Amino acid sequence: MSEMWINMGPQHPMTHGLWNLRVLIDGEMIVDVDPEMGYLHRGIEKISEDRHYNEVITLMDRCCYVAGFAWEHLYIIASEEALHLEPPERAQYLRVLCDEFQRIASHLMWYAAFVQDLGLMSPFLYGMRDRDLVLDLFQSYTGARMTYEYMRVGGVRSDLPPGFTDHARKVLDWLTDRFVEYDQLCLGSDIFRKRCDDLGTLKATDCVTHGVTGPMLRSAGQKRDLRKDRPYAVYDQLEFDVALADSADVTGRYLVRMEEMRQSVRLLRQVLDWLDRHPGPVLADRLPRWLGAPYAPVGKEGYLLKRNYPKGVGFSAVEEPHGEAQAYVVNEGGEHPYRVKFRSPVFANISAARQYLVGYHVADIPPIMGSVDVCVGEVDR
């Protein structure tokens, strides 16, 4: 039979965003794939060179629209390293609070989209319903549900509203019970297991060779989590386990993400307890004035006052819900970063698509790509 290229995308239910998966098929078999990206390229790295440090945070939310906090945190750590700033401890805990709630929201979004790819409609609605509870929490202390602009170089914008921690604990209780139901719906279903077992297998050595990180790597049994290996913020003071599976297939990725949500709940309970006991400032004092008061113009030139920042490079790496994200911020003494470079985990995970798609059937593409958890915003930037 002759081979032919077909386009899955840029408008296709499988893609979850704007990108195009070109597939070379021979009958029903996948012979080769060629992902095409760039439909969502906004030039975030270039725009960052033209903005003040705090103004880049707005762009970070748009980098990955389901994991905005993780990207804000990534950029903030690198900037603080480049500018030699130290945030107060309460701000660090608040950032972990944001990160972990974001991980739950992102994984719930993934769960909803993934099960819908498999043709299961009810879990999709359950996932979206429960994600909304987390978004409500975000709204209560940032004012926004997706694009928060909450973290600041030197701390966070504001403290939690009264009664937040009790409300958050109720949400965590609710979610813990729902996770059991999710597993009953999916793992308890023979159809789900037959659809997902031994599908899209990518072994740990191939993951490392092709730069794959995050839940995909951990589903292959490799214990690697930057929150443990290279702790940032206050992760080294909190207790949690790294979620692992060993099947390296679609089911394994499901198991890892579900376990990560449970571990996030565990982390969040510790963080909420700490926040209850330790009131304090959330933004460093003695900041350069424009960093401390992001909404107030300073002087006639607005923010553009002459400053002498130390030249240097800031590097940060965080465990984003999709994998390892990195930022490389070069500071040359001006009020803008000289160069900002981001590493998106999904970028690397998609670049290895040939490794986990070739040899399977065309009908297997939606569940496999669904298990990768694609967010095009951060691939294209």
Place this chain on the structure above:
Amino acid sequence: MEPVDLTAALGPVLGDRLLGVEAFPRSAGRIRFERSGALDLFRAVRDSLGFRHLSMVGGIDWTDHREVFYVVWSDDRREYLFLSTDVPADDPHVESASGIWPSANWHEREAWELVGIEFDHHPDLRHLLTPDGYEFRPLLRSFKLHEPEELEVKTRHV
């Protein structure tokens, strides 16, 4: 884990082409090398030092020259290592790392199209984020954000 002595490990392999080893916070360090020693260095870093995971490749335009930097990770040591080399702006060539770390493939495509670094012997140097035929290098300092460029976009597959 014991800090690795990069100069002792890489000096014999690279000789003069090892330009310096600097400390970098929370990492194994930062190696500056001459671009002609790229492949020897990559091989030594991956096989002798155990940095098997290439996280990213990026380019920086310093107007008079360009810098290519690599971030690699070792699962045994649990730390990052930074490699960087300078290339002249009028001859921005460096050997591709794709043969050593296949994950470099897409990162190099991006650095090529956005910063204009030419990666020799790259298996698949095509546009990734910008359209085919896009001749600008947006991350160069000479590319101004506020001056719109006229562009005719070619469709890829007709």
